[in-house]
Amino acid sequence: MKKLPLQKQEDVAFVEAMVQAEPEFKSYLILYCSRIGGCKTDEITKLILKKLFSDNVAALYSWLGAKQKRIFSHLTLAEIILYSVRANNKNATDKDITDSIKNWLRHAATRQKNHTHRNLSLIIKCLYFETIDNKLGIRQKLSSTNEVGIQVNCLDLTEITCSSTKCIKTIDECVSIYKKELDVDRLTNNEIIQLVLNKHISMYQLENVVRDSKRAVMIRRQVFGKEERYKNIFCSLPIDNFDYDKVFGTCCENVVGYIPIPLGIAGPIKINNHLYNIPMATTEGCLVASITRGCKAVSLYGVESKVIHDGMTRGPVVRFPSASRASVALKWLQNLSNFNLLKQKFDSTSRYAQLIKLKPCIAGRYLFIRFVATTGDAMGMNMLSKATETSLKYMQERFLDMELLSLSGNFCTDKKPAYINWIEGRGKSVISEAIVPSTTITSVLKTTVSAIVDVNISKNLIGSSLAGAVGGNNAHAANVVTAIFLATGQDPAQNVVSSNCITLVEPWGPKGEDLYISCTMPSLEVGTVGGGTILSAQGACLDMLGIKGELSLLAALSAGHVVKSHLKLNRSKSAMK
Numbered sequence: 001m002k003k004l005p006l007q008k009q010e011d012v013a014f015v016e017a018m019v020q021a022e023p024e025f026k027s028y029l030i031l032y033c034s035r036i037g038g039c040k041t042d043e044i045t046k047l048i049l050k051k052l053f054s055d056n057v058a059a060l061y062s063w064l065g066a067k068q069k070r071i072f073s074h075l076t077l078a079e080i081i082l083y084s085v086r087a088n089n090k091n092a093t094d095k096d097i098t099d100s101i102k103n104w105l106r107h108a109a110t111r112q113k114n115h116t117h118r119n120l121s122l123i124i125k126c127l128y129f130e131t132i133d134n135k136l137g138i139r140q141k142l143s144s145t146n147e148v149g150i151q152v153n154c155l156d157l158t159e160i161t162c163s164s165t166k167c168i169k170t171i172d173e174c175v176s177i178y179k180k181e182l183d184v185d186r187l188t189n190n191e192i193i194q195l196v197l198n199k200h201i202s203m204y205q206l207e208n209v210v211r212d213s214k215r216a217v218m219i220r221r222q223v224f225g226k227e228e229r230y231k232n233i234f235c236s237l238p239i240d241n242f243d244y245d246k247v248f249g250t251c252c253e254n255v256v257g258y259i260p261i262p263l264g265i266a267g268p269i270k271i272n273n274h275l276y277n278i279p280m281a282t283t284e285g286c287l288v289a290s291i292t293r294g295c296k297a298v299s300l301y302g303v304e305s306k307v308i309h310d311g312m313t314r315g316p317v318v319r320f321p322s323a324s325r326a327s328v329a330l331k332w333l334q335n336l337s338n339f340n341l342l343k344q345k346f347d348s349t350s351r352y353a354q355l356i357k358l359k360p361c362i363a364g365r366y367l368f369i370r371f372v373a374t375t376g377d378a379m380g381m382n383m384l385s386k387a388t389e390t391s392l393k394y395m396q397e398r399f400l401d402m403e404l405l406s407l408s409g410n411f412c413t414d415k416k417p418a419y420i421n422w423i424e425g426r427g428k429s430v431i432s433e434a435i436v437p438s439t440t441i442t443s444v445l446k447t448t449v450s451a452i453v454d455v456n457i458s459k460n461l462i463g464s465s466l467a468g469a470v471g472g473n474n475a476h477a478a479n480v481v482t483a484i485f486l487a488t489g490q491d492p493a494q495n496v497v498s499s500n501c502i503t504l505v506e507p508w509g510p511k512g513e514d515l516y517i518s519c520t521m522p523s524l525e526v527g528t529v530g531g532g533t534i535l536s537a538q539g540a541c542l543d544m545l546g547i548k549g550e551l552s553l554l555a556a557l558s559a560g561h562v563v564k565s566h567l568k569l570n571r572s573k574s575a576m577k
């Protein structure tokens with residue numbers, strides 16, 4: 001077996017012999033190389049070179065044999081590269097391509113020195129050869145190759161099939177294969193695209209149909225890419241190095257790639273005597289710097305933080321024939337033994353969700369019931385929805401005239417500003433406090449206690465109240481909440497309610513030279529299991545915080561960051577001076 005990238009001169013000699021002896025193998029390699037991708041000529045060329053040659057072997061070559069190296073331009077592989085690059089970019093000239101090759105070969109020795117283990121060898125089973133050569137119509141020719149087969153990445157092999165610009169089968173044959181066998185293993189990507197374009201397969205069902213998430217994403221991109229206006233879009237949208245299996249059916253539909261967001265680390269910050277670094281995904285320059293300065297400002301005494309209440313909510317709306325019937329149901333709900341009956345039903349739906357409270361509210365013949373429950377380490381919205389639905393079914397057995405209008409009656413309230421969350425709390429209710437010594441106020445924040453207090457009163461208290469803000473008595477809690485939510489796989493839309501925060505500051509100490517600051521956040525909707533936390537990058541950020549399975553800490557941490565972020569107020573004040 002040989003592996004790509006080729007590691008030794010003997011491997012190169014072997015493949016050279018193969019491509020010269022087996023025209024089909026040469027075509028196969030061209031297809032393989034032309035699907036490696038890239039946008040500009042230099043990038044395409046280097047990606048191909050990187051897939052084919054290790055730095056070890058590349059260091060033995062120069063384009064024309066200079067420095068007594070082997071002559072790369074004499075290789076049939078060089079011809080294959082030129083051909084494959086042009087297949088990607090028709091405008092690529094021989095000079096552009098050879099310049100890229102020369103340059104890449106020239107630096108091989110340095111790369112080799114710097115990254116001895118960088119070689120990303122792509123391994124797969126020879127089994128795929130059979131599938132692929134069938135698809136390409138090469139058939140048994142490569143069976144001899146199997147003994148010596150080059151190992152390549154199965155995904156790349158799949159790409160090869162899609163690279164074919166023509167359909168080998170007619171659309172009717174494709175439909176027949178798809179319908180009869182209900183799988184598309186025998187179809188090339190291009191043939192599947194034809195099935196999508198002809199509406200035999202829904203775009204969003206590709207994962208189910210091809211049973212290979214990455215292949216589905218690639219096909220979808222190609223379908224969209226057929227539209228002139230999207231032709232160049234996908235060059236800038238990454239596709240690789242992402243676990244699409246985790247996404248499908250859980251995090252997103254109709255997936256065509258992912259959006260990279262810069263991830264910064266703020267801190268460290270001391271919360272309840274532990275030091276944390278804070279992962280923040282943001283595109284707002286200055287934010288991480290601001291939070292890091294805030295963390296520095298409270299580093300002497302650290303932050304004390306507590307979760308004072310825990311309860312995720314779902315508030316359905318039901319309707320009765322009359323207000324008086326609705327009031328009977330209201331009374332029924334207020335009875336403790338009925339609560340316990342409902343709780344039994346509610347709790348039976350999950351190992352973790354536990355009903356702790358019901359808050360009914362009546363408006364004419366409409367009854368709103370706010371179910372409040374703890375949800376273990378999960379944010380809990382799906383759990384609440386499932387458990388609430390089961391509880392309501394039980395209630396409907398008691399109240400045959402009860403009509404369920406909506407499982408969410410906006411009395412929850414999820415993803416909308418609402419006083420009920422501000423007053424009653426939702427998710428984790430967290431308080432955090434810190435003391436900033438006078439010396440820090442001067443040296444790190446470069447302002448005064450009175451200036452900070454002044455800004456906090458005028459802006460966060462008076463200004464926000466004049467504006468009629470709900471939970472907006474702060475400077476930029478949403479900045480911190482959202483950046484941490486994105487980094488750690490929380491539901492980003494829940495920044496609306498989670499950013500509720502009131503920041504309070506006072507002069508502190510015998511002479512009032514120090515600053516006391518607190519942040520109260522009644523509705524942090526966070527989890528360390530479920531939702532986007534299952535994705536590996538987001539999981540890694542949770543690992544950085546060391547809080548998987550210890551949710552209260554995340555809540556505390558978020559609040560702690562906000563404490564720090566609010567110290568940024570001094571900066572505005574300085575600027576005003």
Ligand SMILES: CC(C)(COP(=O)([O-])OP(=O)([O-])OC[C@H]1O[C@@H](n2cnc3c(N)ncnc32)[C@H](O)[C@@H]1OP(=O)([O-])[O-])[C@@H](O)C(=O)NCCC(=O)NCCSC(=O)C[C@@](C)(O)CC(=O)[O-]
Nearest residue numbers: 202203204205253254381408409410411412413414415493
């Ligand atoms: C899931 C559906 C769409 C099914 O809807 P359905 O009608 O059962 O599905 P269908 O199989 O009959 O398909 C109908 C069409 O939906 C689309 N469709 C169907 N499936 C897909 C898919 N996989 N990917 C992409 N598109 C899809 C597609 O256009 C399809 O037409 P077709 O192309 O087949 O002719 C529907 O039940 C729905 O919209 N549910 C609501 C889900 C939702 O909005 N979730 C957001 C989270 S809830 C939340 O965050 C806030 C909340 C709820 O708490 C706020 C509150 O308090 O109100």
Ligand SMILES: NC(=O)C1=CN([C@@H]2O[C@H](COP(=O)(O)OP(=O)(O)OC[C@H]3O[C@@H](n4cnc5c(N)ncnc54)[C@H](OP(=O)(O)O)[C@@H]3O)[C@@H](O)[C@H]2O)C=CC1
Nearest residue numbers: 350351352375376377378379380381382383385491530531
């Ligand atoms: N449905 C809706 O209306 C809304 C849904 N969402 C979305 O809901 C998702 C989050 O829902 P959520 O309910 O948090 O997550 P999940 O739907 O992923 O539910 C959590 C799952 O993890 C299991 N679990 C395992 N270990 C634990 C543990 N230690 N603590 C808690 N649960 C554990 C639960 O078990 P078990 O099965 O025993 O409960 C449950 O199956 C997000 O994707 C969010 O975007 C957001 C807003 C509204």
